[in-house]
Amino acid sequence: MTVQTVSQSKGWILIVEDDPSLLCMIKGNLEQRGYRVNTAPSGEDACRFLEVSRPDAVILDWMLPGMSGLEICRFIRQKAALRDVPILFLTARSDECDVIQSLDTGADDHLVKPCSMDTLDARLRALLRRHRVSNKKLVFANLSLDPETHRVERDHVLLSLGPTEYRILDVLMRHPRKVFSREDLLKRVWGENVHVEPRTIDVHIRRLRKAINQSEQVDLVRTVRSAGYALDDGALGH
Known part of the structure; x- marks a missing residue:
C-alpha cells in the first residue's frame, strides 16, 4: 500500500x-x-x-x-x-x-x-x-547510523539494537567524544519530566556495548569515571 x-x-x-x-x-x-x-x-x-x-x-x-x-x-x-x-x-x-x-x-x-x-x-x-532534525546518515570510525532506516552497521555488518540503546547511540553519535552525564542522557533519551533512576543508563550502556562491540573490536563507548559516557575511538579500558 x-x-x-x-x-x-x-x-x-x-x-x-x-x-x-x-x-x-x-x-x-x-x-x-x-x-x-x-x-x-x-x-x-x-x-x-x-x-x-x-x-x-x-x-x-x-x-x-x-x-x-x-x-x-x-x-x-x-x-x-x-x-x-x-x-x-x-x-x-x-x-x-x-x-x-x-x-x-x-x-x-x-x-x-x-x-x-x-x-x-x-x-x-x-x-x-x-x-525534524536532519536525517543525514551519522558515521563515527567504522560505525554508522542511518536515522531514516534505523540501520546501525559496524564494518558494514548490520547490528541489532533495542529501541533505547538506539536512541542513546543516536545521541552519542551526534556529539562524538563529548562526555554526557547520566542525567544528560536521561533528559535526551527519556525527556525532561520522566522520572527514571540514573543507574538505568548503566544497564542500557552495557547492552549498547554488547551490541556494537564484537570480539576483538575496540570498545567505542568510553566511561569517564564520575562524569559519564562518550563515543570515542580511543576508548580502550573501563
Missing part, C-alpha cells in the same frame, strides 16, 4: 484512545491549536490506519481493547515506513517500571493522564522538533 503523508503547520497526529469523551476532548483541543488530528478507538483500527497513512506523531493509550498500546508501539517500530514516527504514551500507567517498559518498547515519551493540554502540546512540539 502507498503511505499517505500530509504536510501541516504544527503536525498531523493520530490519537489512539478507547474513551470516547477523552478522545473527543483531546482531538478538539489539538485541532484548536493548529494540528490535524485522526483518531482510532482500538489497536486494530490504529493499525489499519497506519498501513496506509504516516502521521507526524502518535498519541497512544496503553490499556486498549484487543491490542495493547505496547503491541501497537512494536507494530509501528517494525514498519520501515513508520519506525521513526514519534510515539507519545498518554496513559494512567504511572509506575517507573511502566515508564521504562514503554520507552524500551520504542516510545519517545510517556505522559501520565490526566494532564493539561498545555503540557501535552509542549511535549508534542518537543517531539516534532526533535524528529
Whole structure:
C-alpha cells in the first residue's frame, strides 16, 4: 500500500484512545491549536490506519481493547515506513517500571493522564522538533547510523539494537567524544519530566556495548569515571 503523508503547520497526529469523551476532548483541543488530528478507538483500527497513512506523531493509550498500546508501539517500530514516527504514551500507567517498559518498547515519551493540554502540546512540539532534525546518515570510525532506516552497521555488518540503546547511540553519535552525564542522557533519551533512576543508563550502556562491540573490536563507548559516557575511538579500558 502507498503511505499517505500530509504536510501541516504544527503536525498531523493520530490519537489512539478507547474513551470516547477523552478522545473527543483531546482531538478538539489539538485541532484548536493548529494540528490535524485522526483518531482510532482500538489497536486494530490504529493499525489499519497506519498501513496506509504516516502521521507526524502518535498519541497512544496503553490499556486498549484487543491490542495493547505496547503491541501497537512494536507494530509501528517494525514498519520501515513508520519506525521513526514519534510515539507519545498518554496513559494512567504511572509506575517507573511502566515508564521504562514503554520507552524500551520504542516510545519517545510517556505522559501520565490526566494532564493539561498545555503540557501535552509542549511535549508534542518537543517531539516534532526533535524528529525534524536532519536525517543525514551519522558515521563515527567504522560505525554508522542511518536515522531514516534505523540501520546501525559496524564494518558494514548490520547490528541489532533495542529501541533505547538506539536512541542513546543516536545521541552519542551526534556529539562524538563529548562526555554526557547520566542525567544528560536521561533528559535526551527519556525527556525532561520522566522520572527514571540514573543507574538505568548503566544497564542500557552495557547492552549498547554488547551490541556494537564484537570480539576483538575496540570498545567505542568510553566511561569517564564520575562524569559519564562518550563515543570515542580511543576508548580502550573501563
